[in-house]
Amino acid sequence: MRKANSTNSINETRLHLLCGMSHALSVIGGRWKASILFSLTDGRKRYSELRKDIPGVSERMLVAQLRELEADGLVERTVFPEVPPRVEYALTDFGRSTQPMLREISAWGAKHRKG
Amino acid sequence: MRKANSTNSINETRLHLLCGMSHALSVIGGRWKASILFSLTDGRKRYSELRKDIPGVSERMLVAQLRELEADGLVERTVFPEVPPRVEYALTDFGRSTQPMLREISAWGAKHRKG
DNA sequence: TCAAGTACTAACAATAAAGTAAGTATGCGC
DNA sequence: GCGCATACTTACTTTATTGTTAGTACTTGA
Numbered sequence: 001m002r003k004a005n006s007t008n009s010i011n012e013t014r015l016h017l018l019c020g021m022s023h024a025l026s027v028i029g030g031r032w033k034a035s036i037l038f039s040l041t042d043g044r045k046r047y048s049e050l051r052k053d054i055p056g057v058s059e060r061m062l063v064a065q066l067r068e069l070e071a072d073g074l075v076e077r078t079v080f081p082e083v084p085p086r087v088e089y090a091l092t093d094f095g096r097s098t099q100p101m102l103r104e105i106s107a108w109g110a111k112h113r114k115g
Numbered sequence: 116m117r118k119a120n121s122t123n124s125i126n127e128t129r130l131h132l133l134c135g136m137s138h139a140l141s142v143i144g145g146r147w148k149a150s151i152l153f154s155l156t157d158g159r160k161r162y163s164e165l166r167k168d169i170p171g172v173s174e175r176m177l178v179a180q181l182r183e184l185e186a187d188g189l190v191e192r193t194v195f196p197e198v199p200p201r202v203e204y205a206l207t208d209f210g211r212s213t214q215p216m217l218r219e220i221s222a223w224g225a226k227h228r229k230g
Numbered sequence: 231t232c233a234a235g236t237a238c239t240a241a242c243a244a245t246a247a248a249g250t251a252a253g254t255a256t257g258c259g260c
Numbered sequence: 261g262c263g264c265a266t267a268c269t270t271a272c273t274t275t276a277t278t279g280t281t282a283g284t285a286c287t288t289g290a
């Protein structure tokens with residue numbers, strides 16, 4: 001019989017926590033990703049709207065971060081075959097599932113600044 | 116009279132969220148910070164114990180991240196005037212307040228990997 | 231023919247974060 | 261005096277992330 005929290009099980013749990021943590025941060029931790037995710041909670045937006053909505057992003061970074069969010073399944077991209085081109089971005093269900101987490105992180109961060 | 120959620124107030128709210136967010140990530144987002152914070156939930160530890168407990172950290176990084184956590188008030192450092200030197204690190208109350216957030220981030224990240 | 235509008239893409243520069251390897255300080259016991 | 265143990269420093273290299281600037285593709289309307 002083995003103690004419920006032996007060193008091994010502590011380490012396994014911690015490893016698991018750390019693994020999830022580092023993955024989550026790699027998904028939402030980019031310089032502009034929170035901005036994008038917050039912006040898209042208003043609803044779907046086209047590329048140019050996002051650019052206006054997020055002051056300071058360069059086109060390169062906006063595209064790069066959108067592609068990563070898309071690859072990770074948080075955002076879906078829809079291309080309309082028109083000229084001039086129209087591309088819309090929207091949160092997926094999974095993208096929306098970040099909201100509670102993002103809000104908790106924000107709340108904690110805001111608390112610290114005052115403290 | 117001004118609509119309750121005019122563009123301005125949306126932006127103010129979003130700015131506030133983003134500000135807290137980026138601050139929080141700068142505090143907990145370092146490569147080894149989560150490892151340190153999780154390790155110290157077991158209780159206070161001395162430097163050499165942390166090093167053993169966190170496989171892969173270099174001394175430079177361990178010290179650097181500990182100093183940042185200390186500067187941000189998450190960790191307290193106690194030096195015992197002995198030879199050879201003994202230095203212990205422990206979570207502050209504020210450091211402990213990160214736990215729910217860290218766990219939520221981990222849980223979200225773990226969910227995604229399977230998804 | 232040519233500018234306009236939209237959504238990019240590419241090449242390169244700068245900055246930030248992390249890693250590597252070796253060295254330092256201190257006093258105790260031999 | 262000399263090595264040992266602990267907790268760091270320092271200097272330097274590598275890698276990752278972000279920024280800057282300029283250019284591309286496509287079709288419509290003047």
